[in-house]
Amino acid sequence: MRFKKFHQFLNTRWGYFTLLASLFWLKTILVYLIDFRLGVKGIYEYFVLLINPIATTLLLLGLALYVKRGVPAYIFMTLIDIANTALLMFNVIYYREFTDFMTINVILGYSSVSEGLSTSSLALLKPQDLIIVADLILIAIGFITRFLKVDPNPIPKKQAVAMTSFSVFMLLFNIVLGEISRPQLLTRTFDREYLVKFLGLDSFTVYDAIKTAKNNHARNSATSSDLNKILEFNKENYAKPNPKMFGIAKGKNVIIIHLESFQQFLINYKLNGQEVTPFLNSLYNSKQFYSFANFFNQVGQGKTSDAENMLETGTFGLPQGSLFSAIGTGNTFEAAPAILNQTEGYTSAVFHGNNGSFWNRDNVYKNMGYQYFFDSSYYNTNSNNLTEYGLKDKLIFHDSIKYLEHLQQPFYVKYITLSNHFPFTIDQKNQSIQPANTGDASVNNYFVTAHYLDQALQQFFDYLHKSGLYDNSVIVLYGDHYGISDTRNLKLAPLLGKSASTWNNFDNAQMQRVPLMIHIPGDNNGGVQYQYGGEIDFLPTLLHLLGINTQKYIQFGTDLFSPQHNQVVAFRNDNFVTPKYTVVGNTIYENSTGDVITHPSESVKKQIAKDRKHVNEQLTLSDSLNNKNLLRYYVPKGFKPVDPKDYNYHNDFAKVLAREAQLGNKSDSLWTLNHDKTTINDYNSDAPELQTTDKNTPNVESADSSASKYFSKMHEYTGLMSKIEQGQGLDSSSSSTSNSSN
Ligand code: GP9
Ligand code: MN
Numbered sequence: 001m002r003f004k005k006f007h008q009f010l011n012t013r014w015g016y017f018t019l020l021a022s023l024f025w026l027k028t029i030l031v032y033l034i035d036f037r038l039g040v041k042g043i044y045e046y047f048v049l050l051i052n053p054i055a056t057t058l059l060l061l062g063l064a065l066y067v068k069r070g071v072p073a074y075i076f077m078t079l080i081d082i083a084n085t086a087l088l089m090f091n092v093i094y095y096r097e098f099t100d101f102m103t104i105n106v107i108l109g110y111s112s113v114s115e116g117l118s119t120s121s122l123a124l125l126k127p128q129d130l131i132i133v134a135d136l137i138l139i140a141i142g143f144i145t146r147f148l149k150v151d152p153n154p155i156p157k158k159q160a161v162a163m164t165s166f167s168v169f170m171l172l173f174n175i176v177l178g179e180i181s182r183p184q185l186l187t188r189t190f191d192r193e194y195l196v197k198f199l200g201l202d203s204f205t206v207y208d209a210i211k212t213a214k215n216n217h218a219r220n221s222a223t224s225s226d227l228n229k230i231l232e233f234n235k236e237n238y239a240k241p242n243p244k245m246f247g248i249a250k251g252k253n254v255i256i257i258h259l260e261s262f263q264q265f266l267i268n269y270k271l272n273g274q275e276v277t278p279f280l281n282s283l284y285n286s287k288q289f290y291s292f293a294n295f296f297n298q299v300g301q302g303k304t305s306d307a308e309n310m311l312e313t314g315t316f317g318l319p320q321g322s323l324f325s326a327i328g329t330g331n332t333f334e335a336a337p338a339i340l341n342q343t344e345g346y347t348s349a350v351f352h353g354n355n356g357s358f359w360n361r362d363n364v365y366k367n368m369g370y371q372y373f374f375d376s377s378y379y380n381t382n383s384n385n386l387t388e389y390g391l392k393d394k395l396i397f398h399d400s401i402k403y404l405e406h407l408q409q410p411f412y413v414k415y416i417t418l419s420n421h422f423p424f425t426i427d428q429k430n431q432s433i434q435p436a437n438t439g440d441a442s443v444n445n446y447f448v449t450a451h452y453l454d455q456a457l458q459q460f461f462d463y464l465h466k467s468g469l470y471d472n473s474v475i476v477l478y479g480d481h482y483g484i485s486d487t488r489n490l491k492l493a494p495l496l497g498k499s500a501s502t503w504n505n506f507d508n509a510q511m512q513r514v515p516l517m518i519h520i521p522g523d524n525n526g527g528v529q530y531q532y533g534g535e536i537d538f539l540p541t542l543l544h545l546l547g548i549n550t551q552k553y554i555q556f557g558t559d560l561f562s563p564q565h566n567q568v569v570a571f572r573n574d575n576f577v578t579p580k581y582t583v584v585g586n587t588i589y590e591n592s593t594g595d596v597i598t599h600p601s602e603s604v605k606k607q608i609a610k611d612r613k614h615v616n617e618q619l620t621l622s623d624s625l626n627n628k629n630l631l632r633y634y635v636p637k638g639f640k641p642v643d644p645k646d647y648n649y650h651n652d653f654a655k656v657l658a659r660e661a662q663l664g665n666k667s668d669s670l671w672t673l674n675h676d677k678t679t680i681n682d683y684n685s686d687a688p689e690l691q692t693t694d695k696n697t698p699n700v701e702s703a704d705s706s707a708s709k710y711f712s713k714m715h716e717y718t719g720l721m722s723k724i725e726q727g728q729g730l731d732s733s734s735s736s737t738s739n740s741s742n
Contacts, residue, residue, distance in 0.1 A: 013151045020081045021057050023135035028053040035092045038197040048177045048198055055170035056202035065160035070152035089132050096124040100357055101192045104212045191358045215327050222628030230621045239558035239565050247547030249520050253473035256414040260421050261483030264513035266450050276447045277454035288519055290526040295516040296534040297481040300572035305359035307480035310535040312336040314555025316622040328364035332631040338369030338642045340412045343548050347408045351400040352416040353391025366644035373649040374403050385689050393419040393456035394687035401680045405670040406656045420449040429688045440491035446483050459685045466682040471521050479514030506589040509582045532567035532579050533560045552636040556622050570615040
């Protein structure tokens, strides 16, 4: 009886609608759990994942409820389901090949970064994929066997509207749930994975379509004449290099160390009488580093990715959202990795413990011309080894050596740390300083993770000294943006000898200082530098140190060492600081006192107006260049535009070893120069994770196995890995000389 009722219901339009919707929901969830690695954590995220296909499925299938005639309604509903199934299926195949989701550009084949799906991709199909089409096959059989019949009775419009309203409500509810877990999820779009995890594949695809259409509109209306103003500004703004500094590090390696959320106030700061970052303080105060006391972050919503963009392209992030995520895939870049490779033959690589798609890095780095990107898939990512955003800092430095030592020199490498990231939590065994006591957990713990980062850096520098890299590498340390937000500064104020009651925007602006420390090999004339500057000024500074003239490149900052350096530092929100003044909105503060200048003199007004004009020009022209992708119209003399298709970051270890093998004794990797022996034994770390016997995770084994065909070299690592497995750890006594067999 009950089955008869159910069968009757199935033969109504609502029945067929419910059948399609529930089967589509079910297969989507199965695909999420089986085929995608969405990094779902905790009940809340699983709940959001379970409901995220509902809204769009009901909304899309619900469109057919407005069709009056029976057969067309059923055909329309089934076609919607088939199209949605196709999107699901192609994403499953695409994800298998690229560990990523299909953007509109990929679907339309416009993607400049990846080939999209080819016939060979179909080889990636697996028997389990039948699940994805099983419901359609069953439904076809249902109609053929007349188990399912078309219900000629149209759905009353009111009911169709009700279903649409309900699905729109579900969508909004879903977005709210996503925002609760990841504030600004849609505006900042950290990662396509997050969008799929919180909003579902359909929403992600629609979102990407809207974004792409907006970008294309901006681009299609652009012409090369839009470049004229930018080239003019670039010419006027160019600051000649300091003759004493130009080229003093020509041909040296470059090691960039990104200090996550690290603010300048931590330098030389003592918490309860204990230095929070003793090692960084020792560098900051040494003559072997040029350390900048008035260097500011200028990031917008793109946070880390904005800092990366400024440091490597000399252009600002966008006024809203992240440039990397919003336009990074399709834009033309003329960035440091490509410039250094084309002018000086530099090898380039990034080491970062998060998945490659975060901030769309895996696409942007291709456009920047990065040759290698060792993301989390190259490391042992057992949960023990991770903090919220990925691999712990002591491990990223240690575990990267096996890749770093095979890179041909000179190399330009970037380490992006991430343990010192909001909310600054790290496990007990890695805590070695007491948290502060401000009543705000994240402020309290900020000092704990900063201290951990400081230790990780000390261990890395010990290795750099032992391996000799310290003496032939430019080493750059910089903080990317604030860790403590303006609102939480009120909790921090007492620790800085200030009171929350008097804390104001002037203080917030001063807190945007981040460290910039540059070690130039063989140069002991460093020390603390007081000129004002920001992240936008870094690239011309670095290129001039390496002896590369920047006049032909479009960059919005000026060389910090140049006598003509412009010390007006723009913030992304149009506020700015200069050596004398801090300007927030229409309020002018005197830097020396922090007081508001209520009645500025004519000369002060004139000066501020001039500086504000410069700031607006810098930001507006940079936005025009990026939003309209104008670099596609501008090729600096001798520069070869980067083709992102020349890069993919799979099997990078194998590629690095292949290059080394190819060069034979012409190779100048650290490994070759160390007589084909590893240098990893020169790396001492007290990281508790390295003392345990955690098995290597599949991704390290896959990186190793794909590299293992490069004959015996691997035994050095496997030998060491087995040592670790036997819990012997990595003390200095086991240096390479002792256990190398060849
Ligand atoms: C993510 C990491 C942090 O991989 O770089 O990014 P953030 O949240 O600071 O922009
Ligand atoms: Mn960051």
